Amino acid sequence: MMKMALILFATLFFSIAGLVKAAQAENSKILVAYFSWSGNTRGIAQQIQQQTGGDIFEIVPSRAYSTNYNTVLDEALRGQRDQARPPLKNRVENMGQYDVIFIGYPNWWASIPMPVATFLESYDFTGKTVVPFCSHGGGLLGQSVAAIAKLSPNSKILEALSVHYTGGRSLNSDITAWLNKIGLGK
Ligand SMILES: Cc1cc2nc3c(=O)[nH]c(=O)nc-3n(C[C@H](O)[C@H](O)[C@H](O)COP(=O)(O)O)c2cc1C
Numbered sequence: 500m501m502k503m504a505l506i507l508f509a510t511l512f513f514s515i516a517g518l519v520k521a522a523q524a525e526n527s528k529i530l531v532a533y534f535s536w537s538g539n540t541r542g543i544a545q546q547i548q549q550q551t552g553g554d555i556f557e558i559v560p561s562r563a564y565s566t567n568y569n570t571v572l573d574e575a576l577r578g579q580r581d582q583a584r585p586p587l588k589n590r591v592e593n594m595g596q597y598d599v600i601f602i603g604y605p606n607w608w609a610s611i612p613m614p615v616a617t618f619l620e621s622y623d624f625t626g627k628t629v630v631p632f633c634s635h636g637g638g639l640l641g642q643s644v645a646a647i648a649k650l651s652p653n654s655k656i657l658e659a660l661s662v663h664y665t666g667g668r669s670l671n672s673d674i675t676a677w678l679n680k681i682g683l684g685k
Contacts (some may be wrong), residue, residue: 527628527683528596529553533603534614536564536571539634539665540603546674547601547632551683554597559588560614578613585614587621594622599683601630602647606661609641619650627651630681631659634666657681 531553533544548555564571604615639661660677678684
């Protein structure tokens, strides 16, 4: 009898806990912020936005990077060596309303592009959930997640997604699987 009551209690407890968790995820307000130089991260950000129903925000530096590949390699390397904080063209109005902030970027020299550092330093992410995603050319996430953690102290950082260039045909299903894994799936 006692055992039955215990099993019943445990079942009820976990069902309610599950429902509360699902309701919390459902009610979270989501922002998908990204920087993209050649468009790959933009495509990934748009897919994440579609699947999560969040708002989308492009991080745009005030002074555009060169459109020439070799030149941008130099510009990016210099920016990273100097730990530059390039000013941004735009700002998220009322960051306070968001609970979950996806942050997307291309892997640049094994870390984040400096406009992403400016973005992260422009807001207080205390108590928020930060979810990195990165497009790369073979270097996966590099040191980028550690850089993000340093720039968004007191936030909870979830497992990042790394995507090879555009992510190809499996992008949508890869995103779905990842969102489910980190508890943000629909
Ligand atoms: C300045 C620069 C630096 C890069 N550094 C790396 C790197 O260190 N490792 C890597 O895997 N890919 C590197 N890449 C390749 C990009 O991460 C890759 O092309 C990515 O898909 C670009 O995303 P985007 O189209 O959103 O800009 C670099 C590209 C650029 C332009």
